[in-house]
Amino acid sequence: MIVLDCLGRRCPLPVIALAKRLPTVAIGEVIRVLADDPAAANDIRAWCRMKDQEFVQEEGTAFDVRRIS
Amino acid sequence: MLPRPPLQQDDTVPGVEYTGVRAGAAAYLDSATAAPLHPVARQALLAALDDGWADPDRLYSVGRRSGQLLDAARAAVAEALGARPDEVTFTASGTSAAHAAVLGGLAGRKRAGGTLVHSAIEHSAVLHAARLHGDAAEVGVDLRGRLDLDGWRSAVGRPGVALASLISASHEVGTTQPVAAAAEACAAAGVPLYVDAAQSVGHIPVPAGWSLLSASAHKWGGPPGVGVLVVRKGVRWLSPWPGDDPHRPRPVGALDLPAVVAAAASLRAVQAEAQTEAVRLSALIDRIRHVVAATVPDVEVVGDPVERLPHLVTFSCLYVDGEALLHALDRAGFAVSSGSSCTASTLRPCHVLEAMGVLSHGNVRVSLHRGTTAEDVDRFLAVLPGLVEQIRKEAGM
Numbered sequence: 021m022i023v024l025d026c027l028g029r030r031c032p033l034p035v036i037a038l039a040k041r042l043p044t045v046a047i048g049e050v051i052r053v054l055a056d057d058p059a060a061a062n063d064i065r066a067w068c069r070m071k072d073q074e075f076v077q078e079e080g081t082a083f084d085v086r087r088i089s
Numbered sequence: 090m091l092p093r094p095p096l097q098q099d100d101t102v103p104g105v106e107y108t109g110v111r112a113g114a115a116a117y118l119d120s121a122t123a124a125p126l127h128p129v130a131r132q133a134l135l136a137a138l139d140d141g142w143a144d145p146d147r148l149y150s151v152g153r154r155s156g157q158l159l160d161a162a163r164a165a166v167a168e169a170l171g172a173r174p175d176e177v178t179f180t181a182s183g184t185s186a187a188h189a190a191v192l193g194g195l196a197g198r199k200r201a202g203g204t205l206v207h208s209a210i211e212h213s214a215v216l217h218a219a220r221l222h223g224d225a226a227e228v229g230v231d232l233r234g235r236l237d238l239d240g241w242r243s244a245v246g247r248p249g250v251a252l253a254s255l256i257s258a259s260h261e262v263g264t265t266q267p268v269a270a271a272a273e274a275c276a277a278a279g280v281p282l283y284v285d286a287a288q289s290v291g292h293i294p295v296p297a298g299w300s301l302l303s304a305s306a307h308k309w310g311g312p313p314g315v316g317v318l319v320v321r322k323g324v325r326w327l328s329p330w331p332g333d334d335p336h337r338p339r340p341v342g343a344l345d346l347p348a349v350v351a352a353a354a355s356l357r358a359v360q361a362e363a364q365t366e367a368v369r370l371s372a373l374i375d376r377i378r379h380v381v382a383a384t385v386p387d388v389e390v391v392g393d394p395v396e397r398l399p400h401l402v403t404f405s406c407l408y409v410d411g412e413a414l415l416h417a418l419d420r421a422g423f424a425v426s427s428g429s430s431c432t433a434s435t436l437r438p439c440h441v442l443e444a445m446g447v448l449s450h451g452n453v454r455v456s457l458h459r460g461t462t463a464e465d466v467d468r469f470l471a472v473l474p475g476l477v478e479q480i481r482k483e484a485g486m
């Protein structure tokens with residue numbers, strides 16, 4: 021799985037990193053974003069909703085997103 | 090004259106020196122934080138500075154004169170809010186009125202229970218009081234920021250609930266709340282309802298069904314430093330502060346009586362023009378909602394498009410640092426606020442945006458007032474897309 025290490029980076033940087041990388045993986049693949057900004061949990065979910073991608077799960081500072089379109 | 094401050098280097102846009110020179114005429118678009126002083130408030134304030142400086146509790150003639158001014162102010166505010174004069178207390182701020190409503194409302198109902206039920210989108214003043222109290226149950230909102238009424242009904246219906254707290258309309262996104270239905274649920278459960286009406290008083294009619302209500306003068310065009318607390322007759326309330334009579338709300342310390350007089354005078358003036366202003370400002374907000382969505386890519390205009398305050402709109406721009414956008418808008422002459430975490434003293438995203446589940450970064454709240462013109466809004470709409478594009482470009486998007 022591709023892991024984007026955004027620990028210590030403030031929002032919107034983790035979302036920007038995810039938006040840049042997700043189109044490079046195949047549909048159905050999952051990217052894990054590591055982020056500890058307090059806005060990350062909310063904003064990665066909101067990004068998935070706005071961009072029609074699947075928010076798979078959250079585990080501590082790890083957020084998994086599947087490309088579905 | 091004060092010496093000019095040295096030019097400051099602003100690091101939001103690398104290499105750009107922030108000179109404070111405006112690109113256009115300045116437009117203040119943050120009335121939800123503090124509305125500019127209404128001309129009637131200014132007039133009343135100046136008159137009351139001469140006439141109402143003495144302690145209204147003293148029995149000599151200048152004190153009695155202050156007492157008369159205070160009584161008149163109380164009567165005017167009571168009439169505006171649909172209350173009795175003896176139910177109205179002025180406080181030193183909207184925040185202290187909210188604290189007194191929550192903590193006093195809970196203390197007065199200690200025998201009935203200890204739980205405070207509140208929406209997830211209350212003002213931080215209410216949430217701070219809830220945290221201090223400890224025993225609190227939060228009810229969520231939907232994507233548009235409207236209270237989950239089913240969740241509310243079951244929460245206030247549980248045993249041990251002392252008080253319920255609901256904001257009249259979201260101060261962050263403008264969505265008006267179903268206060269009447271929430272009040273019905275409270276009445277059925279025998280739970281008093283506290284409504285924080287700070288953001289709606291002076292803009293839309295005061296809702297019905299509440300037992301306690303608070304407001305804040307600088308949100309309607311009165312001076313800062315005046316809050317209003319209304320406790321309905323028969324509602325049990327016990328002061329959270331030390332004082333003589335614990336059953337009767339009192340301001341903590343001496344009131345700023347000239348400011349109270351100005352607040353009352355301006356509330357009357359603001360309510361007289363409220364309907365006309367609501368129509369005018371609401372059309373401008375509609376325009377902002379439509380044009381921002383059409384001209385800024387990857388933007389989420391949040392809050393209810395219809396069931397909302399007439400003067401307030403919030404939107405979030407993907408991939409944009411809220412602080413950078415706020416400063417860029419300031420340089421272009423626009424004062425707005427933001428719920429993005431980078432702009433908050435706590436570095437946490439706005440709890441209202443989080444509760445709704447909408448994007449919190451790149452967030453801008455625009456709130457209009459009686460001085461806002463259609464030209465101000467047009468200029469704002471003209472510069473916004475370019476500023477967003479520039480910040481995104483710098484972030485590599």
